[in-house]
Amino acid sequence: MLHLTTALDPASQVPLYEQLYRSLVAEIRAGQLPAGTRMPGKRSLAEALSVSVNTVDGAYQLLAAEGYLASRPRSGFYVQEYPSLPGEKNPGGTGEPPETAAKAGEIPADGQPVRYDLSTSGVDTGLFPFRTWARLQKELLYTSPDLLARGDPKGDVQLRQALTEYLAEYRGVRCTPDQIVVGAGMEYLLSLLAPLLTGPAAVENPGYPRARRVLENSGHSCRFLPVDEGGLSVTALAASDAAVCYVTPSHQFPTGVTMPAPRRAELLGWAAARPGQRYIIEDDYDSEFRFDTRPLPSLQGMAGADGPVIYLSTVARSLAPGIRIAYMVLPQHLLPAWEKRYALYSGTVSRFEQQTLARFIGEGYFTRHLARSRVAYKARRNALAQALAEAFGPAVRLSGLHTGLHLLAQFTGPVPPDTVLAEAARQAGIRLAALSSYYMADSSSCPSGTLVLGYGALEDGLCSSLAETLKKACTAAWEESSR
Template sequence: MIALDPESRTPLYEQLYAALADEIRSGERAPGTALPGRRTMAARQGVSVNTVDTAYQMLAAEGLAEARPRSGFYVQKTYGMLHSRPPARPVPAPNAPAGREPAVRYDLSTGSIDTALFPARSWGRIQRELLYQSPDLLQRGEMQGDEPLRVQIARYLSAYRGVECTPEQIVVGAGIEYLLGCLAHLFTGGVAAVENPGYTRTRAVLQNSGIPCTLVDIDASGLPAEALEQSGANLCYLTPSHHFPTGITMPAPRRAELLAWACAMPGRYILEDDYDSEFRFDIRPLPSLQGMAGPDGPVVYLTTFSKSLAPGIRIACMVLPHSLLARYRQDFAQYANTVSRFEQQTLCNFMAGGYFTRHLARMRLTYKRRMEAFAAALRHALPGVTLGSVHSGLHFLLTLPGAGGEHAMVEAAAREGVRLRGLSEYYLARRERCPPDTVVAGYSALKEGDIPAVASALARAWAPCRP
């Protein structure tokens, strides 16, 4: 087992990568030998599968390991030829060859979508028309994204999310991760407070971009302003409309407290990630923090079209306050926009023609029906189950007391062909605070016809662990 320090300012994936790299360079792991499977390593180290995967990908990028399809990661054979230092000691043979992970029949992860819901006919027609009628889109566009699209986004955000902005404040980019990297440049020297539990990728992106992160534990209302003040951070990354992964909606008084924190000192900013507020099935979401703060307030609003359209389209945007806009334009003046102009104009026409709002209305009805059917099937198949935050977003927390613990639940589900993640994987520190026997179940990629089979598979998986 490799010693990792969860309290260190060095991310866990970097610690794991460094330790494995040292073992490979020293010869403790011989060329051609398999690295432990990602789930096996995650369980052994007490970290998330994403942490292990990131470390392995870094090893592969440096040429220390290679990824073999449907097999796993192996120490690069050629590495030993290039480095003639003999092994420090004989390497024991592995107990068993790295086997394939169980086949996934039902995907309950939170990053997938049901591709059958994509509006392929209208999207494709618009794109074909543009391809033949708008050859000017082959030319380089505006650095912040083409203005017609920014106009449509501004109208949509104003009408549905209460965001106060002009098209000039909007920056279009290829995903939230890219936009966070741009923001990190504007906040050089800052420290970011990140929700714990929270979206693990955000912390990785910020730290990889030179912004140290400090973890702040959330409570029943989200991230506490008092704890944020004590953290010493000048930046705060939040998912207030639908906290990821717990589903908490931050109430208005807490939002006001956080805005007061941001306004108390110059240079403080809130990064508001509004990643799936389109999907609330009972009531409209509260207005955005950005709308409460106003166009000149200390809030950067971020959102994505990954949930509403498709992750592969890679269109996201941020709304910069005027205090950051001039600096952004100065520092990124030579940059080209990272989203294809054909994709930008397709989305623009899709929104301007009313297709987008109708598409969202259909999606809400479909996902609401799916959520209700899935929740009913789980309650029938798993007596005693508790489902948290079912009426918003595209995932919920599933708690089953006596199911043997989160890790056992995830592994048993995998053996039945069901992919899901444990809640503790999103705790970047202080995992003892994580509720027991709880997993995160996403249903956005789940076919309605598969719902009974998934519920039955989970009942079989977890039955041996229950009294």
């Protein structure tokens, strides 16, 4: 029988027929199943994979419908010609960055199932308030047909009013609804903001790669500034020629450090030295999840409604990434420039979604949802930290646990590069990232052997097995590197 490298995961939420379909697509596109190859019979493949004939038939029918296979009467299924696409990877690796790799239960192009999703973008979709959200949206669908009409390009005023009140109470942001712009994701809003600002942009190193990409795509040259235990170095910023500073002060990504009040004051002083010429972009991406200490107020709140700070945040982590709602608070003096450039643009977020979120916030459901989510995520963080400590003992040092949905695990002693550890983890079915992958310039200061572990999407009962699996993978990597 034809040898297939198919690997199916019965515990996955992805149906077996779809797992088989994806795995075969990957092999056909990679050239491992060349054109003209006769596929195994349904019964023989079902027996070899310990699945039902219906599972194999479902996968074959999908492949035939999409042109990957052709059915020949009384002969079976045959692989069709598939031309290589420009830039398509050869067998042995997907070439995908950490942000776009497969999630738990999915089959990446290399056929390796992801058993544990430790991506920093993952959230627990089981915490999503399905009933409340559905009820609010259903009521709007039946009672507000006017929401089918075009809305304000900055977002519906009801949502901007709800966000104004929420941000004032919980983040100390000082603004009016007119200063808020709602858009489909932080990258989209940043791409609209960037042309309003001039000069080189400073970004944290290590930092958020997408922000750097958006700024460069918008014409800003980037300066990569070091991060220490207090966040971005203002000394390095002052020595640079940057006129814009993109920063994550409440929970630096990915190191997890919090910028203390004195340094925040220094940063604001840097911008205030040249009014109207220097700006700070404050990315407050996950400040809702602070577990052990009270959060510091936002930089925007310290600077004031017409200060040099542009505030950015999103509901991607507090609700779900699929709800593409982010928001930006502009200084008052930038509003005329915004209106001149974007007044004729259309809004990018469904008005029904906007109004649902407005009611969700205004009627108190959002704060209750966050309180429940904090309890769940804190318990998961504790369980993961305990499992790692039990598995590795003093060989691992954890940091960045106080805020957000990821932590750093630094392995002590003579260890191979973190990229080697990350690859070993991937081979074991663990999706995570090496800390060095977030350095956009000099990485000599990157702590050796450090992995970034997101636990938002990690199932509660998997912490112990994850830790043991990671230990085996790291041990094997250590032994291999020491030979």
